[in-house]
Amino acid sequence: MRRAPLSTLLALPALFLGACSPARPPHPRAAEQVRRGYAHLADGDRERAEVAFEHALEIEPTLPEALNGMGVALRLEGRTGEARARWEAALFADADAAEARSNLGEALAADGRDAEALAAFEDALRIDPDLPAPRLDRARVLVRRALAAGGPERAALLARARRDLLHLLESGAHLAEAHHDLGFVAWTQGDLEVAATSYGRAAERAPRMAAAHHGICASLALLGRCAEAVRACQRCLEVDPGNARCERSLSGARACAASP
Numbered sequence: 277m278r279r280a281p282l283s284t285l286l287a288l289p290a291l292f293l294g295a296c297s298p299a300r301p302p303h304p305r306a307a308e309q310v311r312r313g314y315a316h317l318a319d320g321d322r323e324r325a326e327v328a329f330e331h332a333l334e335i336e337p338t339l340p341e342a343l344n345g346m347g348v349a350l351r352l353e354g355r356t357g358e359a360r361a362r363w364e365a366a367l368f369a370d371a372d373a374a375e376a377r378s379n380l381g382e383a384l385a386a387d388g389r390d391a392e393a394l395a396a397f398e399d400a401l402r403i404d405p406d407l408p409a410p411r412l413d414r415a416r417v418l419v420r421r422a423l424a425a426g427g428p429e430r431a432a433l434l435a436r437a438r439r440d441l442l443h444l445l446e447s448g449a450h451l452a453e454a455h456h457d458l459g460f461v462a463w464t465q466g467d468l469e470v471a472a473t474s475y476g477r478a479a480e481r482a483p484r485m486a487a488a489h490h491g492i493c494a495s496l497a498l499l500g501r502c503a504e505a506v507r508a509c510q511r512c513l514e515v516d517p518g519n520a521r522c523e524r525s526l527s528g529a530r531a532c533a534a535s536p
Contacts, residue, residue, distance in 0.1 A: 306336040313345045317352075325349045340370040347379055356383050374403035378410040385417050393417055408449040415440040415457060422464070434461055452482035459491045471495045479511075486516035493525045502533035 302310075313328035326349040332342035347362035360383050366376035381396030394417060397410035415437040422433035438461045444454045459474035475491030482488065489512035497505035506529045512522035 302339050302341075303336050306332040306339050306342065309335070310339065310341045310345060313342070313349070317345070317348060322349050322352050326353075338365070338369040340366040340373045340376065343369065344373060344376045344379065347376065351379070351383060356386070359383060372403050374400045374407050375409075377403070378407060378413070381410060382413050385413060390417050390421065405443075406447040406449075408444055408447065408451060408454075411440045411444040411447070412451065412453060412457070415444075415461075419457070419461060419464070431465075434465055437461055450481065452478045452485055452488065455481065456485065456488050456491065459488070459495070463491070463495065468495045468499050472499065484515045486512050486519050486522065489515065490519070490522050490525060493522065493529055497525065497529045497532050500532070502529055502535075505529035506533055 301307075309328045309332035313325045313332065316322075316325035316328055326346065329342050329346040329349060332339060333346065336342065343362045343366035347359040347366070350356075350362065351359035360380060363376040363380040363383075366373045367380070370376075377396050377400040381393045381400065384390075384396060385393035394414060397414040397417075400407055400410040401414075418433045418437040418440070422430045422437065425433060438458065441454045441458045441461065444451065455474050455478035459471045459478060462468075462470035462474055472492055472495035475488050475495060478485055478488035479492060489508050493505045493508035493512060495505075496502070496508060506526065509522050509526035509529055512519055513526065516522065
């Protein structure tokens with residue numbers, strides 16, 4: 277299953293400082309540095325983001341939003357242990373820091389600690405049901421567990437994952453990642469029509485998402501819509517030249533299209 281960029285998966289505070297309600301407003305300079313830190317993350321400048329959060333913490337060492345942001349910057353660099361320490365500190369400062377709980381859950385899931393991760397996601401969603409990251413990450417943990425299971429357990433886990441992804445869309449996020457993952461769930465359930473539709477919605481929202489175009493290609497090829505499948509795989513290679521999965525699927529779609 278395709279993994280979203282960490283910058284998408286890791287929960288960031290809404291309006292940066294609007295997600296939490298501290299007992300007193302943060303120091304204005306610390307607040308400004310936090311805003312700058314998240315802006316640097318959005319621009320892909322992890323180093324400057326880390327410096328901005330570091331500066332905010334020099335002004336206000338226990339500011340949860342700054343601790344959360346520093347954890348995000350460290351996680352993006354692969355320093356997961358240090359990131360977890362920052363998120364745990366954020367939760368010590370504010371037990372209702374939903375973003376820090378969600379990010380901690382993502383790190384636990386990446387480490388294979390599914391039960392702890394699911395508990396963290398549940399806590400984050402209890403605090404903020406509209407937070408996108410824990411729903412997306414929880415769905416992915418459930419799908420991963422479903423792929424290792426069979427029979428009724430597999431079906432139940434996939435159904436739970438699908439419900440989480442639909443909730444994510446109801447929250448107003450409309451993430452391309454959610455549509456992509458709905459496509460993967462439908463594919464795994466054997467519903468190729470729904471898979472093709474969901475992958476198509478993902479591609480509409482993120483035209484350069486190669487995995488969405490590949491999902492369209494593979495689904496349509498198996499549905500016998502071979503000419504459409506060829507075009508989808510060609511589009512995948514346009515946005516991601518040399519993509520091995522799309523090259524293999526394009527060959528199969530062309531063979532399908534050439535069959536009498």
